[in-house]
Amino acid sequence: MAIEQNWNIDQLFNDTAFREIGGEGGLKKIHYANEPYLGKETEVFAYLGVPDSDIPVPGMVCVHGGGGKAFAEWVEMWVDRGYAAIAMDLSGRGDDGKRLVNGGPEQGPDEKFSNDVEWEDMWTYHAIAAVIRGHSILRGIDGVDADRIGVTGISWGGYLTCVVSGVDDRFACAVPVYGCGFLQDNSAEGWMRLFEQMSPERRAWWHDHCDPSVYLSQAKMPMMFVTGTNDFAYPLDSLQKSYQLPKSSVSLCIRLEMAHGHQPGWKPEEIGLFVDHCCRGGEGLPQIGEMARDGDVVSAKMVSEREIVLGELIYTCDTGFWPERKWHSVEGQIGNGVVSSKLPNGCRVCYLAVEDDRGAYANAPHLELV
Numbered sequence: 001m002a003i004e005q006n007w008n009i010d011q012l013f014n015d016t017a018f019r020e021i022g023g024e025g026g027l028k029k030i031h032y033a034n035e036p037y038l039g040k041e042t043e044v045f046a047y048l049g050v051p052d053s054d055i056p057v058p059g060m061v062c063v064h065g066g067g068g069k070a071f072a073e074w075v076e077m078w079v080d081r082g083y084a085a086i087a088m089d090l091s092g093r094g095d096d097g098k099r100l101v102n103g104g105p106e107q108g109p110d111e112k113f114s115n116d117v118e119w120e121d122m123w124t125y126h127a128i129a130a131v132i133r134g135h136s137i138l139r140g141i142d143g144v145d146a147d148r149i150g151v152t153g154i155s156w157g158g159y160l161t162c163v164v165s166g167v168d169d170r171f172a173c174a175v176p177v178y179g180c181g182f183l184q185d186n187s188a189e190g191w192m193r194l195f196e197q198m199s200p201e202r203r204a205w206w207h208d209h210c211d212p213s214v215y216l217s218q219a220k221m222p223m224m225f226v227t228g229t230n231d232f233a234y235p236l237d238s239l240q241k242s243y244q245l246p247k248s249s250v251s252l253c254i255r256l257e258m259a260h261g262h263q264p265g266w267k268p269e270e271i272g273l274f275v276d277h278c279c280r281g282g283e284g285l286p287q288i289g290e291m292a293r294d295g296d297v298v299s300a301k302m303v304s305e306r307e308i309v310l311g312e313l314i315y316t317c318d319t320g321f322w323p324e325r326k327w328h329s330v331e332g333q334i335g336n337g338v339v340s341s342k343l344p345n346g347c348r349v350c351y352l353a354v355e356d357d358r359g360a361y362a363n364a365p366h367l368e369l370v
Helices: 009-014 072-080 109-113 123-139 156-165 189-197 200-210 236-243 262-266 269-280
Strands: 019-024 027-037 040-049 057-063 084-088 144-154 173-177 223-228 250-255 292-294 297-303 308-316 327-331 333-335 338-342 349-356 361-363
Touching: 009 123, 027 072, 027 123, 040 072, 040 123, 057 072, 057 123, 057 156, 057 269, 072 084, 072 262, 084 123, 109 123, 109 189, 123 144, 123 156, 123 200, 144 156, 144 262, 144 269, 156 173, 173 269, 223 236, 223 269, 236 250, 297 349, 308 333, 308 338, 338 349
Parallel strands: 057 084, 057 144, 144 173, 173 223, 223 250
Antiparallel strands: 019 027, 027 040, 040 084, 250 361, 292 297, 297 338, 308 327, 308 349, 333 338, 349 361
């Protein structure tokens, strides 16, 4: 099935209707229609915020992860930054955490990995439709600049951000946190067991419909992938294959042992700086190229609008299960637009990283050493 046929894109791009059900201050609680589920009409709950401004403002779509919900504080964080923002619930629930009478699918394993659920009843189908409609709602609000709206998602929301980057080309930028593709190659242990229980035909079907690797090659907007070295769900080997796919520019922010969660996932300052650069013309993050190896030294070219105050090599001497590898850091050398480091004894995987005087961090793609 062609990507453009997986969703009714023309309708999703034009659905801007919503109804207010409450709210406080500048934060609205809204419902909007989504795709039918098990033959019944559905609605999605979301928080919507728009800052006071005399000029058009940019916007952000905020996509929660597994076990998450529509987070009011996430919207407020972006509103305080000067962005209109929307955060929708992707489990068929309202602001009180209870199931809506006309809610869509849950966000559990059955809805994501079932062997016999039709495409139109799959969680991925409904979640992506809800995200695209949320984007369309933002674009339709007076005072929001439709050409300056980004998307960010955490964990399963990062997974969805990867998918939607190849489906909705109206986004100005995309920031998946933790999430990536190639889930059947390597991902969370529980998911791998679920894939093993599928027939070969269903695994192929799931890949073609649900795996972000199918969609990322169609992404045309700047992207930044944010994660940690030991993520349990989206390991670095699958992540690297994923961020090599977009046709657009890609930035990396892979922190040493970054925790996995919603608060850790929206906390990195690099996300706001990256989005500001794409949507407001702000100063960009440091840029660092692929590493070159010369004997026991690795190096990478770098470019930065700000002073680089730190260079380091992140490395592991371990092999085997990616989330259980122990990673270390050693200070690198900076000079003449290059960051470099001597390889520690026993190093098996490494990447160079730099940090500017704002604390903004960027790294090169990791290199596996033979």
